[in-house]
Amino acid sequence: MAKSDYMDLSHHLSDEARNIKPSQLKGMYKYWGTPGLLNLAGVPHPSLFPYETMSADVLPPTAFSVGDSDGILSWLWSIFKNKQSKTQITIPKYADPRDGPSAIQLSTALQYSMVAGLPVFVDFVRNFTLQVFQPAYSDFKVLANSGNTDGWTKACALLCQPGEFILTEDWTYPGALLSAWPSGVRPYPVPMDKLGMIPDDLERILAEWEEHGHEGKRRPHVMYTIPIGQNPTGAVMDTNRKQAIYDICVKYDIIIVEDDPYYFLQYPEYKRKSERSLRNHISGKVGPETSRKFLDTLAPSYLKIDHQGRVIRLDTFSKTIGPGCRLGWTTCNPLFATTLEDYSASKTNQTSGISQAMVMQLVSKQWGYDGYIRWLRGIGAQYTERRDLMLDSLFEASTSGLGLAPNYDLSQGTVTVYDAYVKPTGILYSNLDEKLPSRDKTLFSFAIPNSGMFLWIKFHLKNHRDWVPHPTPGSTLEVKLWTDLVKAGVMFAPGYMFSTDEEDTPSEESFAESHLRSEYAHMRVSFSSATKENITKAMKTFVEVTLKFFR
Amino acid sequence: MAKSDYMDLSHHLSDEARNIKPSQLKGMYKYWGTPGLLNLAGVPHPSLFPYETMSADVLPPTAFSVGDSDGILSWLWSIFKNKQSKTQITIPKYADPRDGPSAIQLSTALQYSMVAGLPVFVDFVRNFTLQVFQPAYSDFKVLANSGNTDGWTKACALLCQPGEFILTEDWTYPGALLSAWPSGVRPYPVPMDKLGMIPDDLERILAEWEEHGHEGKRRPHVMYTIPIGQNPTGAVMDTNRKQAIYDICVKYDIIIVEDDPYYFLQYPEYKRKSERSLRNHISGKVGPETSRKFLDTLAPSYLKIDHQGRVIRLDTFSKTIGPGCRLGWTTCNPLFATTLEDYSASKTNQTSGISQAMVMQLVSKQWGYDGYIRWLRGIGAQYTERRDLMLDSLFEASTSGLGLAPNYDLSQGTVTVYDAYVKPTGILYSNLDEKLPSRDKTLFSFAIPNSGMFLWIKFHLKNHRDWVPHPTPGSTLEVKLWTDLVKAGVMFAPGYMFSTDEEDTPSEESFAESHLRSEYAHMRVSFSSATKENITKAMKTFVEVTLKFFR
Secondary structure, eight states, X not given: OOOXXXXXXXXXXXXXXXXXXXXXXXXXXXXXXXXXXXEOSOOOOGGGOSEEEEEEEEOOTTSSXXXXXXXXXXXXXXXXXXXXXXXXXXXESSOOGGGOTTOOOHHHHTSOOOTTOOHHHHHHHHHHHHHHHOOSSTTOEEEEESSHHHHHHHHHHHHOOTTOEEEEESBOOHHHHHHHGGGTOEEEEEOEETTEEOHHHHHHHHHHHHHHOSTTOOXXXXXXXXXXXXXXXXXXXXXXXXXXXXXXXXHTTOEEEEEOTTTTOBOOOOOOGGGOOSOOSSOOOOSHHHHHHHHHTSOOOGGGGOTTSOEEEEEESTTTTOGGGOOEEEEEOHHHHHHHHHXXXXXXXXXOHHHHHHHHIIIIIIIHHHHHHHHHHHHHHHHHHHHHHHHHHHHHHTTSSEEEEEOTTTOBTTBOEEEEEEOOTTOOOOOTTSOOSOXXXXXXXXXXXXXXXXXXXXXXXXXXXXXXXXXXXXXXXXXXXXXXXXXXXXXXXXXXXXXXXXGGOOOTTTSOSSOOSTTEEEEEEESSSSOHHHHHHHHHHHHHHHHHHHO | OOOTTOOOOXXXXXXXXXXXXXXXXXXXXXXXXXXXXXXXXXXXXXXXXXXXXXXXXXOOTTSSOOXXXXXXXXXXXXXXXXXXXXXXXXXXXXXXXXGOTTOOOHHHHTSOOOTTOOHHHHHHHHHXXXXXXXXXXXXXXXXXXXXXXXXXXXXXXHHOOTTOEEEEESBOOHXXXXXXXXXXXXXXXXXXXXXXXXXXHXXXXXXXXXXXXXXXXXOOOEEEEOXXXXXXXXXXXXXXXXXXXXXXXXXXXXXXXXXXXXXXXBOOOOOOGGGOOSOOSSOXXXXXXXXXXXXXXXXXXXXXXXXXXXXXXXXXXXXXXXXXXXXXXXXXXXXXXXXXXXXXXXXXXXXXXXXHHHHHIIIIIIIHHHHHHHHHHHHHHHHHHHHHHHHHHHHHXXXXXXXXXXXXXXXXXXXXXXXXXXXXXXXXXXXXXXXXXXXXXXXXXXXXXXXXXXXXXXXXXXXXXXXXOTTSOSHHHHHHHHHHHHHTTEEOEEGGGGBSOGXXXXXXXXXXXXXXXXXXXXXXXXXXXXXXXXXXXXXXXXXXXXXXXXO
């Protein structure tokens, strides 16, 4: 792996980061664990921890079918297999000393430990990052965090001066904005298409900023991006697009914070129910060969093209094991890693040792690397099934009254965009590829998500009878639709939550005082958490309410 | 409980705190869980969490003797009892719905949840706080945090403007300073005696600041204090002293952040080995009566006298269950609590659900309130035994060459201060109460700690042959002594770590470039973590090395 372009990026550190003082314990760490040295520096005694062992009944890595020939009976088979092959993992208070420093034991997990993570954690995630994301330079560091919110908060403090702008996607994860907001760090949105940020727009924004400035503010030097399964739009950025964005970031010296919780939730293209086959071209067997084959199907991480060390990548176990673990990791260059480690030591201390031990005993010790990859495939297949079910249900619900037709102008690559329109009564639209009578009558449109957990629906408010052009409150209509849906028994996430435009936020009281991007409203619909039955029911309600709303 | 004095303290909020935006999810929470409402707002599906159950083998609340008549065989009995009465706790994936919202289940613990804590956590710690600390106003709030470092970091962000001073004890926990430091929040030390901060000095500092200012900075409006088992000095602040400090804080409108990890590690006065009796005046039985009797022996929390809502109290399970839990809670007035909750939601998200579930299944469900109080008593008794052992060993190690004598001038209330001096050779000092030949020849002195985990030793450097007055590097001698000790096989925490004087920090490389408070050096010696055998060994080495150092 090349290190030739590897850069000194210390000029990106914020004043706050420059003020971080390393723990004075560091001077003592070199002696820590010296054989024969009596350490009276002060921590609680493990004999006083009340847990003797912790254990868990866990699923096998193959619990969920990946739709291959081994899993032809898919659904039922999975359930049957689960029941059959549950195993128990156990964490002892004291591991066998012959198991070395990466052994997992409660006497260590329940004790103070290094903020970078327990040795087993650091070993596992570093090897995982190396094999899966294939960073373009070899001396990258990994560092435990308490999930991507914690990871981003710290990356933001590492890099951003109060009051400066950061580049974000046009619509983005509200948590990231909320974290940056208290210190006055605000988003500067980059327009998106179905593959995410548009390079030309990014370049234009930066060039114009360089030339004309913007509110007297420093040109952004930090980008926050969710390149896979973008929240809320579901966009997946491919290699070419990432390379184009990265090149612009090199040109303008921008640090990329790659928040990638949905990386392993990349799905095959959606096909209508009748056209789908159960068979997957990669076997569901656990092993290096199937792991590699699967990983090769995924869009790459920015790490793979980051020859300068300007990417901070955030990974989490939230979507693949469970959000309540509050466990993830940050991958970045050694300078940033050391600073983040010192910052974590002073601001939060280590992440939960119980979480680290429980997740590592499962993922590292019980399943192993290839087992975990297989688990990720199973999770991905499950969410694929849910996505397909939501779309199937939407298509089915649309057979009466609402038409759905592909919009080839807006579709890109493997991403198909659909427009929904009111069917003229008395006419049967059996051919869904049929052209719309008139684009003006589109009620809503959406891109089929190939990743993530969400269907992002754009409503064409100007086809609503109450709509009048900006600056008349558009959010009145978004909130009205959202409220109509809740009253009918379905709750989506309203689009304004994901807006980078501060003015889009309606007042909490009335939901109706402010205005939105006037021509459109949006909803983010999750296919991740409802039961299959409820997804079907929700889509039916959604179509009914929407037709009524636009009537 | 009176609420009459309860104050609006919103003027204490920092600019950052005023800028915090509440999560927009809040608008949706009122619908969350509405029967029949299909929530497609978006979280992972619990069927995809790989853990079916989690369990643990745990000790009973009575595992450790409290030295009462039930535990007359103390040490051996404890071990025997442990082995006999280990029980298993189990957390199911789905609890019985009849157990209500405070039931613990993995489907909830592994999911996203409210940052204030799981319902069982909030219920337990609120009731615990109410019963144990007896707050002076009734509408206090509790809020989960990831341990006191996290709790303090957030309290500091809530209140402090960048660059301002906070009041601290003269020597204090370095982690608290490190957390505040990056935003330029610096400690302004208040002199201490054996009971902690000295009220007269506090009043003087504030009055002088009011009159003359200090570096053009705002008069401090936030106090960071560790009133029980103060780290590093071990000081315990009693009711009268707390009331005096509180009254000054009312007069000068100061918010008190009470960091109290050692609250339950309050010990009876040390008696020499020969004078100690095993018998404790409170029975070790589990029940409301023994709980109350025990709690009445403890110095109170500031909460008990805080009729205005100006105390933010930090509690942690780190010293009583295990630091690796990263679990604690913040108690404060509703305004601060709401702001801290919004801040946590945006900056870190909830604390580990696995930790919350594991600790609550043990403490709340298995042991219950009175069981946990009994556990705390057992832990306290264990650390009392360790403290006693360390002092016994020090007295024993001192019989040859080193004398130890009480210093009645410096002793206060139940706190006895000892001076150590070189015994003139050839003379047997059997009477330890004997006056020192000359105070000038004191090598070190220490107060017997009645709480916490540490013995704080003050070395009288001016009795070292290499000592010359300020500004000659004093730290050279502190670091030399520390290094001598490490080379002899004992590691303490060097005093400069706990200094509030920035100049006291030696450079990391040489340990010897800067100067220290010139006449004295300090070491913090922990009796918490070594084995009993090693405590004895360490004290022997300590005395030998110190005698050699001063020779």
